[in-house]
Amino acid sequence: MKIPEKILVLGSGGLKIGQAGEFDYSGSQALKALREEGIRTVLINPNIATIQTSRGMADSTYFLPVTPDFVEKVIEKEKPDGILLSFGGQTALNCGISLNRSGVLAKYGVRVLGTPVEAIETTEDRELFAAMLAKIGARTPRSKAATSTQEALEAAVEVGYPVMVRAAYALGGAGSGLCADAAELEARCTKAFSATPQVLVEEWLGGWKEIEYEVVRDSAGNCVSVCNMENLDPLGIHTGESIVVAPSQTLDDTEYQMLRRVSIDVISHLGIVGECNIQFALDPESDEYRIIEVNARLSRSSALASKATGYPLAYVAAKLALGKPLYAIKNCITRTTVSCFEPALDYCVVKIPCWDLAKFKNVDRNIGSEMKSVGEVMSIGRTFEEALQKAIRMAGTGAPGLVADDAFIGPGEKKLKEALLRPTDRRIFAVYKALAEGWSIDRIHDLTRIDRWFLGKMAIILSCEKELSKIDKSEAPGCELLREAKRLGFSDTRIAALTGSTEAGVRALRERFGIKPAVKQIDTLAAEYPAKTNYLFMTYGGTEDDIAPSGHGVMVLGSGAYRIGSSVEFDWCCVNAVAAARALGEYTIMVNCNPETVSTDYDICDRLYFEELSLERVLDIYERERPGGLILSMGGQTPNNLAMRLYEAGALIFGTPPKKIDMAEDRHKFSALLDRMGIEQPAWRELTDQTAAKAFAAEVGYPVLIRPSYVLSGAAMNVAWDDASLERFLGLAVEVSSEHPVVISKFMEDTKEIEIDAVARKGEILHHAITEHVENAGVHSGDATVVLPAQRLYIETIRKVRKTAAMIARALEITGPFNIQFLAKNNRISVIECNLRASRSFPFCSKISGVNMIDLATRAMLNREVRKSAVSSLDLEWVGVKAPQFSFSRLHGADPVPGVEMASTGEVGCIGTDLDDAFLKAFLSVGYRIPRKGVLLSTGPLRDKLDFLEEARKLEAMGLALYASRGTAEFLSAAGVEVRPLYWPLERKEPNIATLLKAREFDLVINIPKNNREGELKNDYLIRRMAVDFGIPLITDIKVARQFTEALEYEREKGLEIKSWEEYLQA
Amino acid sequence: MSQYMPRTKKASLVLEDGTVFAGEQFGAPRPVAGEVVFTTGMTGYPQFLTDPSFRGQIIVSTYPLMGNYGVPVRRTDRFGLPDGFESGGIQARALVVSDLCGQPSHYASSQSLGSWFEEENVPGIADIDTRALTKHLRAHGVMKGKILVDGCPDVAFGQGEESNPAAAASCDSAILYRGGEKGFSATEWKPRQGPGSADSGMDSRADSWEARTARSGASARPRILLVDCGVKANIIRSLLVRGADVLRVPWNRELVDIACDGIVVGNGPGDPKSCGKTIASLRKVLEGKTPVFGICLGNQLLALAAGADTYKLPYGHRSQNQPCREAKTERCYITSQNHGYAVREDSLPQGWEPWFVNANDGTIEGIRSADGRHSAVQFHPEGCPGPRDTEFLLDRFLAMAKGDRT
Secondary structure (H helix, E strand, C coil): CCCCCEEEEECCCCCECCECCHHHHHHHHHHHHHHHCCCEEEEECCCCCCCCCCCCCCCEEECCCCCHHHHHHHHHHHCCCEEECCCCHHHHHHHHHHHHHCCHHHHCCCEECCCCHHHHHHHHCHHHHHHHHHHCCCCCCCEEEECCHHHHHHHHHHHCCCEEEEECCCHHHCCCEEECCHHHHHHHHHHHCCCCCCEEEEECCCCCEEEEEEEEECCCCCEEEEEEEEECCCCCCCHHHCCEEECCCCCCHHHHHHHHHHHHHHHHHHCCCEEEEEEEEECCCCCCEEEEEEECCCCHHHHHHHHHHCCCHHHHHHHHHCCCCHHHCECCCCCCCECCCCCECCCEEEEEEECCHHHCCCCCCECCCCCCCCEEEEEEECCHHHHHHHHHHHCCCCCCCCCCCHHHHCCCHHHHHHHHHCCECCHHHHHHHHHHCCCCHHHHHHHHCCCHHHHHHHHHHHHHHHHHHHCCCCCCCCHHHHHHHHHCCCCHHHHHHHHCCCHHHHHHHHHHHCCCCEEEECCCECCCCCCCCCEEEEECCCCCCCCCCCCCCEEEECCCCCECCECHHHHHHHHHHHHHHHHCCCCEEEEECCCCCCCCCCCCCCEEEECCCCHHHHHHHHHHHCCCEEECCCCCHHHHCCHHHHHHCCCCECCCCHHHHHHHHCHHHHHHHHHHHCCCCCCEEEECCHHHHHHHHHHHCCCEEEEECCCCCCCCCEEECCHHHHHHHHHHCCCCCCCCCEEEEECCCCCEEEEEEEEEECCEEEEEEEEEEEEECCCCHHHCCEEECCCCCCHHHHHHHHHHHHHHHHHCCCCEEEEEEEEEECCEEEEEEEECCCCCCHHHHHHHHCCCHHHHHHHHHCCCCCCCCCCCCCCCCCEEEEEEECCHHHCCCCCCCCCCCCCCCEEEEEEECCHHHHHHHHHHHCCCCCCCCEEEEECCCHHHHHHHHHHHHHHHHCCCEEEEEHHHHHHHHHCCCCCEEEECHHHCCCCEHHHHHHCCCCCEEEECCCCCCCCCCHHHHHHHHHHHHCCCCEECCHHHHHHHHHHHHHHHHHCCCCCCHHHHHHC | CCCCCCCCCEEEEEECCCCEEEEEEEECCCCEEEEEEEECCCCCHHHHHCCHHHCCEEEEECCCEECCCCEECCCECCCCCECCCCCCCCCCCEEECCEECCCCCCCCEEECHHHHHHHCCCEEEECCCHHHHHHHHHHHCCEEEEEEECCCCCCCCCCCCCCCHHHHHCCCCCEEEEEECCEEEEEECCCCCCCCCCCCCCCCCCCCHHHHHHCCCCCCCCEEEEEECCCCHHHHHHHHHCCCEEEEEECCCCCCCCCCCEEEECCCCCCHHHCHHHHHHHHHHHHCCCCEEEECHHHHHHHHHHCCCEEEEEEEEEEEEEEEEECCCCCEEEEEEEEEEEECHHHCCCCEEEEEEECCCCCEEEEEECCCCEEEECCECCCCCCCCCCCHHHHHHHHHHHHHHC
């Protein structure tokens, strides 16, 4: 095979539920693998926060939507001779299939590398796929494909209820679910057909074990099964929603080999060249199995398998796509053996999904065959108990491991039974609670179908917990019991809570007994060959360290699980900090526990601890490694929160002194500081009772912003518009007391929000970027549309922002990255937040301005030579726009309107010479489409109606049919705009908005809430929700709506620019 | 409902070089000695523990969680072979694990790993840092060791060591496994006594091994002579399911005097050089044209019979993930292995060539004669435990055996 000279790699776009950070990992590995071969690479991915879109990854990087029309334009321009489709998730795959079908790839002579498109199509079309599997004798569930609801109903009768409905060509099982009867099926199908042309009605295999295999195959036909995994939650819960262990624990050799064999038969028969994921259902009572799904591409599971085994699947898959045989690719971990082998694990891995459901109003907490989780963590241990408890802590829900805490499930036997039967994101705690209440393993098994093996292991944890609780509180646990508790994964904090001690007390006791974790390597071959691997974990299931302490270097703490508000952008910061430190000749140690990340890749740092980001574990590592110091400011809030406690434990922290971090984090101290310097801030008060809260609200005037200081899993910030809503929100905060006060501040309306991202050294700013939000303040900065350089700010405002930032930097002696958020109205600015760490927008600002701010920050923190940046991010010849990526379609019931709580799961950032160009490309990247038919308008309060009048005329001039709710229609008609009035959904009269939404008569819905008040009209909620459920682009902010319309007009006149990032920067 | 039971009985693993690993005792509370080896397979303990190749060895499992799916009910399959096990009982001298599972979960399980060990009077030791132990063995080579149990007397290193474990693992007399319309049977087989019986040995039974020669044809079942130095049940089964009749003979049996369509030399424990008698009888076989296929120890014995040499690997290959390149092809197979000795490549005589080579360390994983009639592999095509990606080698061999007859 002729090796291509230039290869196009498609990315996956903004992070969303079902398609997240794992594709940054796979794309980055692919680009590195190609670079090694001296092949030129072109990358299309609008996700500006990714590592793959960084300098040194691809030769040309396009921040453009991964859609057939944009990709075609890039192909036309770049003329690649090969394309990789399997590294950018379903988005890239679908785009590639479409380009292949339309003949674009053939037209430009672009060869699809690796798995042939035909094979991908076979796996994506369930009927074709079932027929293919039948040919090789592999078993699949009884099933029928249907292209209409009627067909689906007929199929269900044939297959027999209950049936599983699955949508073809869908991300992470969107639209899939169990249907007990015809009514449920009908409802499900109506929704599913909004996103897919075909559904599959399948035999229900609930309660079967769910097992996955990751298999690779080279062009010579050599196959290896890299990893198998077992879901703790049996079939019925999406693998992305399940707790997963690797390798499988309850399969005997016959079963393991049977499924392995079938996997290899399937991958061989399909002719896959690269990686493939195969999901099985296995009957727990016999050796019957069914193939549930095949993903002929890198997937979430393959990222997990890579991290679980140390086998770099994406790297290997990229090499295989070039036609290399497996045995010719070296094992990057041992560096002495080859990649043609199957990893032998000598540890146990547990993955736990992370949900962030508390962030959404009205959302359904039940988990099932569709993904809702936004991230995951992976833990490694030498007992299952240890790995499970570590993973639970890593997930960041606040749980100290397994706990039978009412706070997680609620009290009562009935509730417990319900929690076991109808799984939610907290079922694991319900299981533990049931054990604690004396329910038998069999009874729990009957309700949950979770294998008794897992339940038995949880019971062992419980027994140890009981032993610990039995100890007289005046006494300390004995050496033997303490050792056993640590072996079973109990944290010092948990042991302290059970024995009436403190975390420090337990640590001291452990030290006295000599109980400490051992450092072990992940070497892919279970120690059979000497390995040069730097991939490490800590365990109490061992007595000997595999490696000697490094004794120097820089230890960087990662961001942990991806969740709303903390995602790939912090991984970018960590990876860049490590790269900067390495470039300075420092030995680097990375700590993180998220398998989706690039920071946990084998070649990023000198030592990787795949470990908990807890005080206990970070100290374990720190004390062992004795590095020069720690960097805490790159991984977002998780590591930042450890600053004071690590400092108090004697750790050395690079950058801003922890006392100053505390000064910025502590609201009282920070506020006092601002007051001293005469910097304005919105009025606020910390309050401990309702009466005082109301009095304060009356004093400053509604609306007010409420932030409870103590909430369970997820924050609950809210805006109260009157006494009634204030009371309600205070009731939501679990507890309002002197111990857990709420902070109430004046909520500013009609105000601009501005941010500054900057790097300072010893209080002096080295570089900064000032960004503005398109939306008014009130939309969380993570959900806002952000523009750099700011285009619509007064010079005076900019000057004030700079001056204020400089004062704060000096006062807090900042060394390293920081971010300040401002409100601005009529040239008056006030500070609302200050973070002495890298912020979410650092990658965006760094890439748009062409100055790697993390590199600067790292140099400053390590006290190395660093110069003030010569480039000003105000004087750029181009504009960058960052847009939020929402996943509302996955979160049934959630109201898709941004507010003070962040709701987006990802972001994109695009560049253009003009703001309109960059803006439209960004919005097209997050799923908006250029409307061609009709637009539904319901533009809220009169002021917004007035505001939008000019834009409505523009839409009309574009030839779009305008529809509107009654009030808006009346207003527009009166102003001479031709518009068709429609009835509200609840009016049940035709022509009705709901009917036309279902018929997809609109390809854009602009629905501006009347105000941000709670208790928003049900009709408006219905419109927004239906728009999301039927896949119609929705805009809920008036300023965004105006900007979008302007951009549409721009596109009609000038078209959109197709330029690579590198081209902009060179100009 | 499980109970947290602080384990009380202490045990330790003492290595010849003085290294001591302390842990918890399980199975039979008695001290034993044996060669300490490690295996990296993650599944299949009922199979590897009963694999006669492990006879007399103390096995260290690198996978830390052992006993998860329990031990299956003891039963035999339609061929009369143990089902789910590779021989009648535990062959290993002892087992060393990190985390022993006391509450297995599997529909086929009848008891826990610990209780099986008790029943078979075999000791085990748990809570050992098996990774540290494995690294020690890898660095210093496999060595003698012993398991000592608190309150039990010491034993000497090498106690219970057999000079020829293959002989001990082998069957005592020949067994004939044959298929017919009515199913399968396994019976003791005795050739007719008397001079000149080389070609016409005949016992009193009507459907004897030799009688089948007379009606041999393409459709008849090929007759495979299986040399038993401690052969695994699945090697026998793999031949039977492929339609062969199998005559399993003891390790020291003369071979050339038995008419057959092909000879399989199976696996077994110990140094191949202890099986002098097998090597001698194979030498005679190699002079002829009868197809011969060796597996594991069979590979080493065939090499020695051909005039090549074998040597002891520092820590062997005991795993289910060994990549083997097939010479002159682009293929590389994942194989299951369990051996401590290997064929020395530069010792292969003329007329022989390396057939498979380990992609990781370059050791010989298979040899064949120039005409391809005599061949052997160091790995286990029949898996059990482990992958069976190379099972097709048995098909090829049987096709050759069948082809010869017609």
